[in-house]
Amino acid sequence: MSTSNGGTGPFIGSPGKIGPKRSIRSMYWANIAPSLPELQAQVLNSLGLAIQQDLATGIWHGNWLQHTMEHLPEDESILFLDVDAFPLSGDIVEHAFRAAEQGGIFGVAHVANHIDPTFIYAGPMFLCLSKRTWNALGQPSLRDDDEFDVAGRLTAVARDRDVKVDLIFPSFVARPKWAMPNGNCLGTATFYEGSVFHLFESRALTNGQAIFAMVAEAVIRREPIDFIKLHWRLNSIGNQLADRAYAKWTRTKHKIARRAKWLGRG
DSSP: OOSTTTTTTOOSOOOSEETTTTTEEEETTTSOTTTTHHHHHHHHHHHOOOOOEEEEEEOOOOHHHHHHHHHHHOOOOEEEEEEEEESSHHHHHHHHHHHHTTTTTEEEEEEETOOOOOOOOEEEEEEEEEHHHHHHTOOOOOOOSSSOOOOOOHHHHHHHHOEEEEOOOOEEEEEEEEEEEOOOEEEEEEEEETTTEEEEEGGGGGTTHHHHHHHHHHHTTTOOOOOOHHHHHTTTHHHHHHHHHHHHHHHHHHHHHHHHHHHHOO
């Protein structure tokens, strides 16, 4: 894993230690808007929390997760965040770490519709677990493959071993895009039970930085989030056109990946 600072990568704000045996980490590529990691760190700092943000350009998300877990001290727990996600309060972070320290897994409910639209699992955009639990489960891979998207296998193995997986579900989605098998949905600017925010596909939005900033600044200032304004800004004509183009590119990318895997088996 090619990063600086002794293999941990540069970070914005303080190192991700929030206690002697707890840490919060996220990763990003250099092509992400600089305001996203900056605002993420500011939100965490405003909640009295620290986050380490690894600049890991060219390293796939699942590989970074795997590398981080492999090098996590044996007695520590970790909260993973996507760079365009953050908690809305410190309470949910404390709840997540307590669940992890009691031997469980805590995360936001996620579905990879391009692999299995019926499988709900703890998504890596807000995922908390301990090194002891990961070891006890046999260190399941956090990489994506033909059966699971990133971190999906962790939930599957945990359920097979009767390890508790606590999930929080979407409570408001400013722009619904993907169905969930329980009748819920995911989409751009998803809020999970009033506790976690995830922008989703930040690079595809014409005003993604502004939307991210709108929610982040509300949390930092301890102000109510204007959900109506958020909805209207997300459903602009420009965002709809950008979304169609990004969806087309995503479908093409998955076709190329499947074709490459098929050829590799030949």
